[in-house]
Amino acid sequence: MASIPIPILKDETYTFEGFVSQADKQESDYLLLPFAVPDGIVRLDLRYEYSDETGAELWAPSGNVIDLGVFDSRGSEFITARGFRGTSGSFRHEFSIGLHEATPGYLAGPIHSGRWCIMLGLYRIVPRGCHYRAVVQMIHGESEPIPEVEPYDAGVLCSDTRWYKGDLHCHTHHSDASGTIGDLVQSARARGLDFLAVTDHNTISHLREFARYATADLLLIPGEEITTYYGHANVWGIEKWHDFRAGCAADMQRIIDEASRSGSLVSINHPKEEGPPWTFDPISGYDCIEAWQAYWFVNNYQSLAFWDERLRKGRRITIVGGSDCHMAAPDKDPSPVIIGAPTTWVYATELSVNGILDGIRAGHVFVNSNPDDGPRVYLAAVCGDVRAVAGDDLRVPRGTEVKFSIKVTGAGGMMLRFVAAQGELALVGIEDDNFTYGYALKVNDTNYLRVEVIAPPEADLKTEPAALWVEALSNPIYLRIAS
């Protein structure tokens, strides 16, 4: 185990100097450096530096990447820690936590006395290892009672049962983007979205700003992107921080189970090359897969294959989309991906956090390229007097022929592709912008049927799956054999 340096205390300042090797990372991805906070402290300032620093991007040159975070004296243990006070990944070299204000990514509030811990996340360590230095400065002052922060309650923005459109994945300066919640809200409203899940990496400090930026026409969904070194997952509808320090599948399973238990919805994000990919296996209990992240051409055919592989095993997982927009501040270069690319459409009984999450849970969802003129696809099936739409189970006696009807708008000249457990079943031309099509399938076994609106393929998709260009993607109707 990495030796924990004894901090040197001088003038209310602790200095840690240490070294970590690849063997230390092998043992644990996270190193905790404890220090004692006396009574009467009203602010902590912390800064760190390390050798051979490089960027956290997948394409960054070789070097070290160490993430930063801090836990207070209420505890730092995995999953159950109550002392989480924030993280900034490798995005910032310093932060402050005060009674009323904190650096984005960190949580203001009482500076409890006792044993605090700096968290160093050993993301990448080069063979020759890494020297680090961290300095904590404690500022004394007059303490005062600080009220508890109540979870944000968005309420019900609209009580109509209808399709609502939104984006489920984006970032602000509370993690590794430069824009604020205000910049995001402005952008999402300009796109005409109904809902927006803000999913900063590994923290919840952004949720404290929701009340300040909330508007009557845009539902803000509280989220966190659980960002591990082995894959990312979104949790939506959260009321508290969820741990991200998973080093193996069993750890990740505990995080997912805990999120589900607390009523949140869990999605595996961008399971594709450079997503970064999802490498935890086996994992169960998650609700969704982000099969479309950013623009379609960014390897999303791989995420779609990841989803199909699980559907073929009879699993029931809703596909969703997310731009993963890292919102830029107005004075910075714009983000390469805009909010609403792609857009997730949810059929819900009301525009509220529970309404949207229940609609997603039910699978009443399709994803398309944009909220304005992107094609829309509606899948339904009828069997006797039973009707099903995308996301529903349809139970029929073995050998029954099920009749599907598909409505597609805004996609004249494109193609409609039918996919089931056995792969592509049919590919038909979409004649005009208001297109309906009937399709029949005999159900001999557990199966599913889903549809894609695609550009006419330039190669055989069986041999060249990367040639798939999707404009809209429906969830399946799950076909089950009635016993």
Ligand SMILES: [Zn+2]
């Ligand atoms: Zn991610």
Ligand SMILES: [Zn+2]
């Ligand atoms: Zn993200």
